[in-house]
Amino acid sequence: MSRSPRQESLSxxxxxxxxxxxxxxxxxxxxxxxxxxxxRLIRQIDEQRAQVVEWxxxxxxxxxxxxxxxxxxxxxxxxxxxxxxxxxxTQFHQRNVIRGKQQRxxxxxxxxxxxxxxxxxxxxxxxxxxxxxxxxLSYDDQxxxxxxxxxxxxxxxxxxxxxxxxxxxxxxxxxxKAMRQRQEEEAKNKAGSGSRRRKSAKQAAAxxxxxxxxxxxxxxxxxxxxxxxxSLHPDRAxxxxxxxxxxxxxxxVNQAYDRSDLLELLNIQLEIEQIDTNYLTNLPDERIExxxxxxxxxxxxxxAELASLLMPYWKLVPYTQKIRPTHVDKAMDAxxxxxxMDLRQADIDLIAFQDxxxxxxxxxxxxxxxxFDEFDDGLxxxxxxxxxxxxxxxxxxxx
Numbered sequence: 001m002s003r004s005p006r007q008e009s010l011s012x013x014x015x016x017x018x019x020x021x022x023x024x025x026x027x028x029x030x031x032x033x034x035x036x037x038x039x040r041l042i043r044q045i046d047e048q049r050a051q052v053v054e055w056x057x058x059x060x061x062x063x064x065x066x067x068x069x070x071x072x073x074x075x076x077x078x079x080x081x082x083x084x085x086x087x088x089x090t091q092f093h094q095r096n097v098i099r100g101k102q103q104r105x106x107x108x109x110x111x112x113x114x115x116x117x118x119x120x121x122x123x124x125x126x127x128x129x130x131x132x133x134x135x136x137l138s139y140d141d142q143x144x145x146x147x148x149x150x151x152x153x154x155x156x157x158x159x160x161x162x163x164x165x166x167x168x169x170x171x172x173x174x175x176x177k178a179m180r181q182r183q184e185e186e187a188k189n190k191a192g193s194g195s196r197r198r199k200s201a202k203q204a205a206a207x208x209x210x211x212x213x214x215x216x217x218x219x220x221x222x223x224x225x226x227x228x229x230x231s232l233h234p235d236r237a238x239x240x241x242x243x244x245x246x247x248x249x250x251x252x253v254n255q256a257y258d259r260s261d262l263l264e265l266l267n268i269q270l271e272i273e274q275i276d277t278n279y280l281t282n283l284p285d286e287r288i289e290x291x292x293x294x295x296x297x298x299x300x301x302x303x304a305e306l307a308s309l310l311m312p313y314w315k316l317v318p319y320t321q322k323i324r325p326t327h328v329d330k331a332m333d334a335x336x337x338x339x340x341m342d343l344r345q346a347d348i349d350l351i352a353f354q355d356x357x358x359x360x361x362x363x364x365x366x367x368x369x370x371x372f373d374e375f376d377d378g379l380x381x382x383x384x385x386x387x388x389x390x391x392x393x394x395x396x397x398x399x
Contacts, residue, residue: 048302080346
């Protein structure tokens with residue numbers, strides 16, 4: 001099966017065997033605060049790139065492990081749980097197996113909970129029929145009521161009105177949707193009030209200054225692009241580069257310029273000896289300030305890309321501050337071990353619960369769900385979601 005090509009990323013490494021900007025500046029002592037910031041940003045971008053590349057590579061291995069190791073175990077466990085559901089249904093109607101109203105009520109609760117868990121994983125009409133058989137309210141009617149209650153709670157919490165097309169939306173998705181809608185409405189209201197409010201002369205001047213600075217920053221990057229394009233033009237004579245090498249380099253230049261990848265453009269300049277160490281360590285203050293702004297934006301994009309890559313793994317290792325692929329591998333190993341233990345226990349229970357006495361003993365010690373577990377889970381999910389959207393603590397000002 002062929003894979004679609006991955007979209008270009010700021011993390012894509014420099015295809016060069018030559019020294020990079022980072023290599024050149026490793027031993028260069030910054031002479032000014034701006035040079036120190038410039039060098040620090042370049043190091044941070046290289047570090048972020050390395051992490052993004054590492055996680056892109058790991059995601060393929062992770063997907064393979066999920067498909068070949070985890071999913072077969074989940075499928076086997078589901079089959080055994082469905083077999084358990086049918087066994088309990090059979091035992092419920094057997095004579096001299098379940099005695100008394102209390103035992104029957106408990107077994108009914110066990111059957112309903114197991115059926116509900118299986119249906120949350122995947123809808124199965126045969127399981128829906130079994131659920132409806134033991135419930136006063138049909139599964140679909142109960143699901144509609146639960147969804148309406150959840151939607152009312154989320155709407156009241158966030159002060160938004162969600163559309164009614166939430167039939168197949170989970171509680172987590174509904175919370176995220178409400179959060180996004182709230183943020184969009186706040187941004188829209190802020191923009192509207194800003195446009196209606198007349199700007200002061202000071203605000204207008206500051207806005208004009210920011211626009212001019214942004215234009216100058218863009219021109220600084222465009223200037224590098226033009227120099228490279230001029231040097232690599234096919235009609236320009238060169239004793240060092242062949243036509244094919246120029247074409248390859250120009251493709252890299254175009255890709256870097258489209259991504260506003262200043263670091264890659266500088267690396268190419270260094271590679272073709274358009275700039276050197278002396279140039280990098282003696283950049284004019286105005287030019288280096290422009291470069292710093294571009295690099296900050298580039299670093300922010302890389303951090304966002306890395307955060308997006310890490311998102312699927314946080315549930316596996318929620319208490320790890322700096323997550324690494326080894327942490328995910330250990331968590332997956334633990335999950336595989338847990339599933340294998342669950343499978344062995346399921347086999348034991350399937351045999352044991354065929355015996356009326358052993359089933360009666362289990363039912364005797366079973367505690368009926370009071371109905372608050374799911375509500376507590378919903379509150380926990382809400383807390384987790386809100387914390388993920390919360391702003392970081394403010395920095396303390398230096399005195």
